[in-house]
Amino acid sequence: RQAAMKRIEELRELLNKYNYEYYVLDRPSVPDAEYDRLMQELIALEEQYPDLKTKDSPSQRVGGQALDAFQKVEHRTPMLSLANAFNEGDLRDFDRRVRQEVGDDVAYVCELKIDGLAVSVRYEDGYFVQGATRGDGVTGEDITENLKTIRSLPLRLNEPVTLEARGEAYMPKASFERLNEQRRNRGEELFANPRNAAAGSLRQLDPKIAASRHLDLFVYSLANAEELGIDSHSAALDYLQQLGFKTNPERRRCANIDEVIQFVNEWHGKRSHLPYEIDGIVVKVDSFEQQKQLGATAKSPRWAVAYKFPAEEVVTK
Numbered sequence: 001r002q003a004a005m006k007r008i009e010e011l012r013e014l015l016n017k018y019n020y021e022y023y024v025l026d027r028p029s030v031p032d033a034e035y036d037r038l039m040q041e042l043i044a045l046e047e048q049y050p051d052l053k054t055k056d057s058p059s060q061r062v063g064g065q066a067l068d069a070f071q072k073v074e075h076r077t078p079m080l081s082l083a084n085a086f087n088e089g090d091l092r093d094f095d096r097r098v099r100q101e102v103g104d105d106v107a108y109v110c111e112l113k114i115d116g117l118a119v120s121v122r123y124e125d126g127y128f129v130q131g132a133t134r135g136d137g138v139t140g141e142d143i144t145e146n147l148k149t150i151r152s153l154p155l156r157l158n159e160p161v162t163l164e165a166r167g168e169a170y171m172p173k174a175s176f177e178r179l180n181e182q183r184r185n186r187g188e189e190l191f192a193n194p195r196n197a198a199a200g201s202l203r204q205l206d207p208k209i210a211a212s213r214h215l216d217l218f219v220y221s222l223a224n225a226e227e228l229g230i231d232s233h234s235a236a237l238d239y240l241q242q243l244g245f246k247t248n249p250e251r252r253r254c255a256n257i258d259e260v261i262q263f264v265n266e267w268h269g270k271r272s273h274l275p276y277e278i279d280g281i282v283v284k285v286d287s288f289e290q291q292k293q294l295g296a297t298a299k300s301p302r303w304a305v306a307y308k309f310p311a312e313e314v315v316t317k
């Protein structure tokens with residue numbers, strides 16, 4: 001039994017590491033066959049010794065039976081939506097309002113605005129404990145079992161911290177094409193775009209169906225950053241990455257609004273080359289102290305804006 005416990009721990013660490021390399025770093029170090037072989041060994045040992053199964057075991061990603069309904073979840077801090085900017089003038093207006101409030105010494109962080117579903121994930125002592133949809137920003141739906149099927153979501157963080165992170169669950173373009181191909185062959189109704197497909201997948205009561213949709217997740221903010229002594233959005237993103245979350249690498253810290261506009265123009269033409277859809281660029285004041293000075297309206301922060309790209313001409317296939 002001692003040997004089994006040791007081997008189970010070894011397998012769990014190995015499989016979580018291989019999973020991280022494959023799904024977060026996109027740099028697998030072992031062939032799939034090796035991963036599958038080790039997973040089968042872990043599942044067999046956990047069946048033999050069920051009490052040695054832990055909640056961060058990689059065998060627990062695709063949950064058990066389907067749920068009857070989703071429970072409601074109250075977000076500890078509201079999930080804000082972003083005010084939109086549609087052109088350079090809107091961005092300059094945003095910058096002027098910010099500088100009127102906090103002065104000219106302000107830096108921004110630009111991120112790609114992933115076209116998916118906003119979700120919130122909670123960890124206690126480093127273990128994933130609950131995940132929820134944004135809902136109306138205050139109350140969402142508990143989709144913990146479905147989020148567990150997203151391989152880039154760590155079941156355990158690199159540090160035993162208690163936190164709540166926010167991110168965008170999305171369906172990569174390749175998964176979307178494959179899914180619609182399947183539905184076409186079965187004469188089923190097609191999804192209009194990856195965002196709708198991701199929404200439909202996360203709303204599945206059966207986690208096995210959610211798992212089959214190959215969703216992914218970029219994490220983009222820390223709800224309790226202050227408690228953890230983090231003072232800026234860029235530091236929060238670095239910390240999330242350090243903890244083992246998948247964060248979007250295409251982010252840039254900008255010293256002024258001109259650099260923001262440059263970043264926006266750069267990505268305007270490049271987004272079709274991305275393996276996922278984006279519908280704009282998120283621009284945030286970097287310093288949390290300045291964010292606090294700017295505050296938020298009932299709906300959205302005054303320290304952030306979403307620059308929206310015009311909807312891509314629809315190419316019907």
Ligand SMILES: Cc1ccc2cc(C(N)=O)cc(O)c2n1
Nearest residue numbers: 080081082112113114168220282
């Ligand atoms: C505060 C906030 C709200 C929605 C967001 C949405 C995205 C996104 N869709 O990528 C990124 C962010 O940093 C966001 N930040």
